[in-house]
Amino acid sequence: MFKTTAARACRIVSNSRKLHKTCRLSTENQGENPIRRTLRILRDDIKLIKRPANEEDYRRMLDREFPRFCDVVIIGGGAMGSSIAYWLKEKTGVDGIRVVVVEEDNTYKTCSTALSVGGLRQQFSLQENIQMSLFGAEFLRTLKKRFGPDADVNFHPNGYLLLSSEAGAQQLIDNSKLQTELGAVNMVLTKNQIKERFPWMDVDDVAVGCLGLEKEGWFDPWSLLTVLKNGAHKKGAQYINAKAVDFVFQNREDIIVEGVEQGNYEAINELVVEMPNGERRTIQFAYCIIAAGCKSKEIAEKARIGTGSGMLSLSLPVEKRKRYVYTFSCRENAPTLNTPMVVDYTHMYFRREGLGDTFIAGMSPEPEDEPPTDDLEVDYSYFDEKIWPVLVKRVPAFECIKVNGGWSGFYEYNTYDMNGIIGPHPYYTNLYLATGFSGHGIQQAPAVGRAISELILDGNFQTIDLTRLGFDRFIVEKPMFELRIV
Amino acid sequence: MLKLKNSLSFIRLPVGRECACKYSSSNKLEITFDKPPANALQSREGPHTQVAEEKYEPNKVATEELRWRTPWHQKEGQYHSFLRVFYTEKNRRSTLQRLQTQIDLSPSAIKKWWAKKKEESEIVQQAYLPERNQILGNELAAAHFIVARGGAVKFFNHDEWVKADERGKYDLPRFYEEGWELQAIDCADMPLYYEGLVNLYDLRNVEWLSLNGCENMDDWCVDRITNQFSHSLIYLDLRNCPNISARGIGCLYKLQKLKILYLDDFMKSTVYEYTCLLLEEIMPNLEIRSNPVTFEIK
Numbered sequence: 001m002f003k004t005t006a007a008r009a010c011r012i013v014s015n016s017r018k019l020h021k022t023c024r025l026s027t028e029n030q031g032e033n034p035i036r037r038t039l040r041i042l043r044d045d046i047k048l049i050k051r052p053a054n055e056e057d058y059r060r061m062l063d064r065e066f067p068r069f070c071d072v073v074i075i076g077g078g079a080m081g082s083s084i085a086y087w088l089k090e091k092t093g094v095d096g097i098r099v100v101v102v103e104e105d106n107t108y109k110t111c112s113t114a115l116s117v118g119g120l121r122q123q124f125s126l127q128e129n130i131q132m133s134l135f136g137a138e139f140l141r142t143l144k145k146r147f148g149p150d151a152d153v154n155f156h157p158n159g160y161l162l163l164s165s166e167a168g169a170q171q172l173i174d175n176s177k178l179q180t181e182l183g184a185v186n187m188v189l190t191k192n193q194i195k196e197r198f199p200w201m202d203v204d205d206v207a208v209g210c211l212g213l214e215k216e217g218w219f220d221p222w223s224l225l226t227v228l229k230n231g232a233h234k235k236g237a238q239y240i241n242a243k244a245v246d247f248v249f250q251n252r253e254d255i256i257v258e259g260v261e262q263g264n265y266e267a268i269n270e271l272v273v274e275m276p277n278g279e280r281r282t283i284q285f286a287y288c289i290i291a292a293g294c295k296s297k298e299i300a301e302k303a304r305i306g307t308g309s310g311m312l313s314l315s316l317p318v319e320k321r322k323r324y325v326y327t328f329s330c331r332e333n334a335p336t337l338n339t340p341m342v343v344d345y346t347h348m349y350f351r352r353e354g355l356g357d358t359f360i361a362g363m364s365p366e367p368e369d370e371p372p373t374d375d376l377e378v379d380y381s382y383f384d385e386k387i388w389p390v391l392v393k394r395v396p397a398f399e400c401i402k403v404n405g406g407w408s409g410f411y412e413y414n415t416y417d418m419n420g421i422i423g424p425h426p427y428y429t430n431l432y433l434a435t436g437f438s439g440h441g442i443q444q445a446p447a448v449g450r451a452i453s454e455l456i457l458d459g460n461f462q463t464i465d466l467t468r469l470g471f472d473r474f475i476v477e478k479p480m481f482e483l484r485i486v
Numbered sequence: 487m488l489k490l491k492n493s494l495s496f497i498r499l500p501v502g503r504e505c506a507c508k509y510s511s512s513n514k515l516e517i518t519f520d521k522p523p524a525n526a527l528q529s530r531e532g533p534h535t536q537v538a539e540e541k542y543e544p545n546k547v548a549t550e551e552l553r554w555r556t557p558w559h560q561k562e563g564q565y566h567s568f569l570r571v572f573y574t575e576k577n578r579r580s581t582l583q584r585l586q587t588q589i590d591l592s593p594s595a596i597k598k599w600w601a602k603k604k605e606e607s608e609i610v611q612q613a614y615l616p617e618r619n620q621i622l623g624n625e626l627a628a629a630h631f632i633v634a635r636g637g638a639v640k641f642f643n644h645d646e647w648v649k650a651d652e653r654g655k656y657d658l659p660r661f662y663e664e665g666w667e668l669q670a671i672d673c674a675d676m677p678l679y680y681e682g683l684v685n686l687y688d689l690r691n692v693e694w695l696s697l698n699g700c701e702n703m704d705d706w707c708v709d710r711i712t713n714q715f716s717h718s719l720i721y722l723d724l725r726n727c728p729n730i731s732a733r734g735i736g737c738l739y740k741l742q743k744l745k746i747l748y749l750d751d752f753m754k755s756t757v758y759e760y761t762c763l764l765l766e767e768i769m770p771n772l773e774i775r776s777n778p779v780t781f782e783i784k
């Protein structure tokens with residue numbers, strides 16, 4: 001008798017709770033006896049009172065507990081998610097806000113961070129991109145100061161060389177001017193100057209090139225991910241191995257959001273996650289950040305972005321696009337140390353890998369050549385048909401090469417303007433996005449993490465103003481595309 | 487735990503600009519979003535747009551143009567609730583953080599803290615001062631910078647090295663003068679930081695540079711040096727710089743005239759050795775030496 005009344009009382013208290021879909025949560029949240037619930041929560045809290053003196057033990061103890069509540073939940077623990085977690089904790093301290101990172105794959109087998117080429121360059125045309133990657137370079141340079149002497153991402157300061165045909169020459173020169181103004185160091189080279197510096201290159205069809213002289217090159221993205229993840233964890237962010245599958249909605253008449261009819265606002269403050277054993281649990285949050293890479297759209301749709309009405313009818317324009325990277329070796333007359341990362345105007349790129357005669361190359365395909373995105377199979381005929389002819393034309397020595405292997409990864413491709421989507425979603429008061437970087441995300445991860453943490457903790461961008469890269473640009477129709485995308 | 491101002495965050499988009507959506511007097515959204523704006527979400531296919539449509543330039547879009555709604559409290563007839571008193575534009579995040587971090591007073595922590603403070607102040611002191619370069623010109627400014635920190639420099643057409651004496655006194659012009667052009671810079675054992683290297687930009691013809699014993703030099707510094715002196719440097723000494731790895735050595739090919747390079751021990755590791763070999767291969771004039779030599783500097 002008492003049990004049923006209590007259950008009803010409980011239902012009245014949490015009256016307006018609705019589930020988005022018919023997903024059954026574990027019994028935990030539905031109609032639990034309020035007294036039991038109180039006791040359970042108290043019990044959990046008491047366990048935490050006895051705080052071990054050792055920070056390490058304390059963190060381990062926290063990690064054991066499943067976080068039912070947190071201040072910020074981050075979906076996706078790749079470079080973006082980990083960087084956001086690191087900055088949030090860095091700015092508030094170990095005992096500051098509680099940050100939970102939900103990552104479905106602890107091995108990071110398919111995440112783009114681990115599969116990326118790790119290029120660092122400032123040669124963009126959009127101001128924000130240049131500023132972000134300048135900060136990226138600064139962050140990598142001072143990595144040891146932040147994360148201790150063992151943190152190393154193997155930066156190769158070899159520069160980027162962007163080649164341009166006649167048609168793009170003016171743009172390349174304009175871009176270089178802007179980059180220099182903002183603090184990048186590069187120089188525009190004529191055909192002859194390129195030939196002089198890189199005698200192994202055939203540049204007959206090239207008009208000009210732009211060579212990065214400082215802070216450009218490549219690094220090991222896997223190390224960066226490890227450093228960021230360990231750094232965030234050490235500062236007290238909690239990683240849980242689970243897949244974010246849904247949100248719980250709640251009608252909140254008391255919240256007024258501009259552009260939403262009063263009384264209709266449906267808030268989200270609970271995330272449903274699926275544990276590896278299939279069990280579903282929920283995490284209550286104050287803020288949620290979607291940094292799920294190429295799967296961001298999927299999870300955004302669960303928050304009704306793109307499926308709702310009004311502001312929610314705009315979907316997140318982020319798609320999976322498969323990109324191949326091939327490794328090959330060249331035994332004779334191969335260019336050696338003086339090989340920057342070369343990006344051709346045909347959108348083919350290659351660079352040295354290690355010291356031997358090994359190179360890696362890739363290319364952004366034409367729209368009609370877009371490969372299927374069901375798996376990460378590598379199509380070697382694409383190299384033979386599309387990349388190799390361009391490669392040989394650029395570097396005659398690549399006539400005799402042997403393809404050793406290759407891999408592929410997914411770009412989180414922003415079909416609207418091929419740039420990151422950073423900042424709050426206009427409908428929700430507590431949902432932030434950090435995705436859509438379309439192939440230049442890893443170098444921006446430090447800056448994006450800092451920017452999101454500023455938005456949440458300071459209420460505003462404090463360092464680099466990324467307002468123009470927010471979701472609102474889809475509403476006012478101001479695409480922020482790069483004038484040359486690689 | 488730090489409480490986040492959850493329900494207050496909806497005031498985050500100030501300034502009223504009605505762009506895509508107009509409001510009627512009843513404050514209702516007139517253009518509904520049910521149909522996505524005409525070309526908004528059509529994918530702009532192809533990353534190959536070399537030059538985008540004419541006139542529209544992403545860099546010219548002002549931040550304000552992205553604001554399309556007036557925050558509730560800025561609308562006519564609306565006002566801040568009295569709770570606003572507790573909400574400040576400027577967050578006191580750092581104060582909160584300080585309050586929440588435990589203070590560690592153990593000797594090792596204090597030592598670490600002190601070392602960090604010292605390093606920070608040293609880095610600030612090595613920063614680029616525009617006034618210094620305006621008064622002295624690049625060459626003399628760089629000379630002052632180096633000599634005041636215990637290094638030595640030599641100019642073309644001057645036979646003597648300039649170095650500060652025990653009391654830190656040295657003899658260099660205090661204003662710009664013609665005819666001072668740096669030939670050699672000796673930074674041996676100086677606590678030189680990456681940030682300090684900015685003072686060495688735009689030197690006309692430095693041929694000789696020693697960073698022997700500058701422990702803070704790492705690959706990023708080498709990256710910067712190879713750019714700064716790419717046109718002129720002939721002699722470079724990188725001994726006793728434990729933080730410079732093979733990757734830094736690998737980009738020394740950018741120093742077009744380099745002839746002599748001193749390294750600790752190029753057999754340090756196979757990668758290191760191989761890098762040196764490759765470097766000598768593409769720079770036929772280069773000689774890499776790794777036997778210790780001493781220089782006398784007056």
Ligand SMILES: Cc1cc2nc3c(=O)[nH]c(=O)nc-3n(C[C@H](O)[C@H](O)[C@H](O)COP(=O)(O)OP(=O)(O)OC[C@H]3O[C@@H](n4cnc5c(N)ncnc54)[C@H](O)[C@@H]3O)c2cc1C
Pocket residue numbers: 075076077078079080081102103104105108110111112113114115116117118119120242243244245291292293294295296299323324325408409410411412434435437438439440441442443444
């Ligand atoms: C071939 C290739 C080359 C590249 N080269 C460069 C380069 O040279 N320079 C550069 O700057 N960038 C490059 N990039 C881009 C860069 O790798 C990405 O922009 C960057 O890694 C994005 O990081 P992320 O954290 O947003 O996404 P990811 O690294 O993909 O991380 C997303 C994470 O979210 C997790 N996740 C997804 N959905 C869920 C869910 N529902 N619940 C829980 N977890 C979830 C995934 O498991 C994944 O670990 C390249 C990318 C590729 C594919």
